[in-house]
Amino acid sequence: MSTQPLRRRLLLPALYIAAAALGGCGTAPEAIPPAASAEALASELRVLVFRGGTAARLGHNHVLRAGDLHVDWPAAGPVLRFRLDALAVDPPALRAALGEGFTSAVDDEARAGTRANLLKALESASHPEVVVRTVHQVGEGARRAVEAEITLHGVTRRQSFVADVDGRRARGQVVIRQSDFGIQPFTVLGGLLAVQDELVVQFELVQP
Incomplete structure (x- = not known):
């Protein structure tokens, strides 16, 4: 049996905020990719989605990038929002x-199929936007303990994580679970192919 149709069916139900490259299924990320140069610095949010299932090697890990990320910076800390239908799926670079x-x-063709399945799984027509709102920060130096509210798929959850903050610039990562937001992680063929529940969200934020 050709593995290409299976790859194309590997859905990425995913979203969110902050973390780094993974060398394979189920292992933890180690580092966030280097930040952009000062001249090119702009806010960016990426979501890493990891393959799973008994035939995980037939699938791919995936990366989503928020294509229309908006950042405001009230006193409590940054507020981000982006539309699911503006997500870029697996940009080659x-x-x-x-x-x-x-x-x-x-x-x-595989990217287009993944995108269509993703928007369907996330019910983007009913819940088109993701919002992340800083609630509280602890720390006096660059390294901060942050608590934020994440609204995804019509569900709002509080999440704690660590970020590096310098004025109105922030950089960090966070692990979230799709199931916490009422999203069923994709599986097909009795678990032969799947995506893992945990997503890694990486963010680099700047307020001009």
Whole structure:
């Protein structure tokens, strides 16, 4: 049996905020890719989605990038919002930058199929926007303990994580679970192919 149709069916129900390249299924990320230069610095949010299932090697890890990320910076800390229908799925340059674990090729047809399945799974017509609102920060130096409210798929959850903050710039990562937001992680063929419940969200924020 050809593995290509299976790859194309590997859905990425995913969203969110902050973390780094993964060398394979189920292992923890180690580092966020280098920040942009000062001249090119702009806010960016990426979501890493990891393959699972008994035949995980037939699928891909995936990366989503918020295409219309908006950042406000009230006194409590940054508020981000982006639309699910503006997510970029597996941009080749970003996959290359993530390195090991993201080196497999994903063609245009597979990206289009993944995008369509993703928007359907996230019910983007009913819940088109993701919002992350800083609630509280602890710390006096660059390293902060942050608590934020994440609204996704019509569900709002509080999440704690660590971020590096310098004035109105912030950088960090967070692990979230799809199931916490009422999203059923994708599986097909009795668990032969799946995506893992945990998503890694990486963010680099700047307020001009």
